[in-house]
Amino acid sequence: MSTSPFDLSGKTAVVTGAGRGLGQGVARGLADAGADLILVGLPGSQDESAKQIADLGRQVQVVDLDVSDHDAVARVGADLVTGGQIDILVNNAGIIEREDTVDLGADSWNRVIDINLTGLFLLTQALGRPMVERGAGKIVSIASLLAFQGGIRVISYTAAKHGVAGITKALANEWGPLGVQVNAIAPGYMATDNTAPLRADADRAQAILERIPAGRWGTPEDIAGAAVFLSSPAADYVNGHVLVVDGGWMAR
Numbered sequence: 001m002s003t004s005p006f007d008l009s010g011k012t013a014v015v016t017g018a019g020r021g022l023g024q025g026v027a028r029g030l031a032d033a034g035a036d037l038i039l040v041g042l043p044g045s046q047d048e049s050a051k052q053i054a055d056l057g058r059q060v061q062v063v064d065l066d067v068s069d070h071d072a073v074a075r076v077g078a079d080l081v082t083g084g085q086i087d088i089l090v091n092n093a094g095i096i097e098r099e100d101t102v103d104l105g106a107d108s109w110n111r112v113i114d115i116n117l118t119g120l121f122l123l124t125q126a127l128g129r130p131m132v133e134r135g136a137g138k139i140v141s142i143a144s145l146l147a148f149q150g151g152i153r154v155i156s157y158t159a160a161k162h163g164v165a166g167i168t169k170a171l172a173n174e175w176g177p178l179g180v181q182v183n184a185i186a187p188g189y190m191a192t193d194n195t196a197p198l199r200a201d202a203d204r205a206q207a208i209l210e211r212i213p214a215g216r217w218g219t220p221e222d223i224a225g226a227a228v229f230l231s232s233p234a235a236d237y238v239n240g241h242v243l244v245v246d247g248g249w250m251a252r
Helices: 021-032 047-055 070-083 106-134 155-178 193-200 202-211 220-231
Strands: 012-016 036-041 060-064 088-091 137-142 180-187 242-245
Touching: 012 021, 012 106, 021 036, 021 047, 021 088, 021 220, 036 047, 047 060, 060 070, 070 106, 088 106, 088 220, 106 137, 106 155, 106 180, 137 155, 137 220, 155 180, 180 220, 193 202, 220 242
Parallel strands: 012 036, 012 088, 036 060, 088 137, 137 180, 180 242
Antiparallel strands: none
């Protein structure tokens, strides 16, 4: 029997948007630590991640959900909580849309907010309710450096990620006394699809790398360790924290 405070054996974790990038890396990290996984995301997007989790010897279930469909979020949330105990929720699903603010349309704004903020809140509410009732649970949301900064041409994303940080702190105040830890991770510049336009811009990519003390873009594996920590007993006294994993970007 493991005595490691990072051991997640016997725990069940839900990860949204686990089909690629950070979500896939987090799901693998949780599985490596012993957790069984429920992968929640767009239809057909998570088959490869499910195979990787199964290959690690963990139980894995795939649930189709478009997080922007709030009625569907409510239905899936209800199904998940009646299907068995969920110990960990990692809110990773999100999108980014880059556009000059003067040209930003309401549809684009709503799309980003619906997925990154409102859908996140509704699923957290649904899965958090039984955690509060039994007095135990871990909720980890993926925020961003843009929970602290303004960014460029990503005003809807920035607003949403500031909101994620606010939700994290508000729920920590409300649910912390009831035994549920609510935290977030703020990734720095990661080599994922979201940053492909930045990495394709040689001047912008160089300027970014010059500011990162680690001298490289982050990887999903860099986020996985933070997610395991915040999901584990090692973080039982960590609540309402937004953990920056950025290679030192915020120190500059």
